[in-house]
Amino acid sequence: MKVLVASPTGLCFGVRRAIEALEATLEERGRVYSLGSPIHNPQEVERLKAKGLVVVDEIDQVPPGVTLFIRAHGVSPQVFREALRRCGEVIDGTCPFVRKAQERAMVLSDEGYPVLIVGDGEHPEVKGILGFVNGFAAVVPHRGRLEEVLDGHRFQKVGVLSQTTQKLEVFFDVVKALVGIVPEVRVYNTICSATLERQRAVCELASSVQGIVVMGGRNSANTRKLYQIALESGAQAVWIEHPDELDYGWLADKGSIGLAAGGSTPDWLIRELIERLEKL
Ligand code: SF4
Known part of the structure; x- marks a missing residue:
């Protein structure tokens, strides 16, 4: 294969x-x-x-x-x-990218901006960043939750940044909506370059293979996003945590397979998966 x-x-x-x-x-x-x-x-x-x-x-x-x-x-x-x-x-x-997001949140807070973080409020990185804000801070999971998060506040200005592993489109959607609601919006794109590069790589791969195997921990936010991007790009995709979970029935009718791994997948597991796929 x-x-x-x-x-x-x-x-x-x-x-x-x-x-x-x-x-x-x-x-x-x-x-x-x-x-x-x-x-x-x-x-x-x-x-x-x-x-x-x-x-x-x-x-x-x-x-x-x-x-x-x-x-x-x-x-x-x-x-x-x-x-x-x-x-x-x-x-x-x-991570220095997370440190940068923490610093941005602190500066916004010190300058009197209510701070919005586009991300998952249960994620430890986001919980940590929230601790750097002294005034109003809230987490926006996606555009559809923005009004609820603002909860009737009529802010004259807000600062917005993102969880480092956020999908770019989700962040942009929230920023676009904010610009229509709040007179002054200060935006810091704190999505890390490693995340953006990995997301783009999956998009590119989707058009040249018959299926994509995404490997990474079930609790890995960035792996989940890679899997979503593979599906949204129109690819058939499966998400596994370990090469033992490979579904050989799903692979049977495919001549080419793309492989993407989350940012917390060790090299030795990726090598093992490649070896197994190449033997098919
Ligand atoms: S995905 Fe990796 S490089 Fe990016 S912020 Fe998280 S730990 Fe840092």
């Missing part, structure tokens, strides 16, 4: 950088706590746990004096302060 791999695809700069820092610390310390899963990929998390990683959900579950790792999604200033107070050492793996 002909296999075309989206380019770029797989581990993004921010996750690769964070995981390298985590692995180096694990080698030195032997045991490292992580606030939340350091990568949205269960197989990779298991590999790191075997090296001494301990994942906890909340800062108050971190024992005093230990080494704590902050993942690429970052945390709010409140959580970071508590981490410094509680832990012997804090390794900050916050």
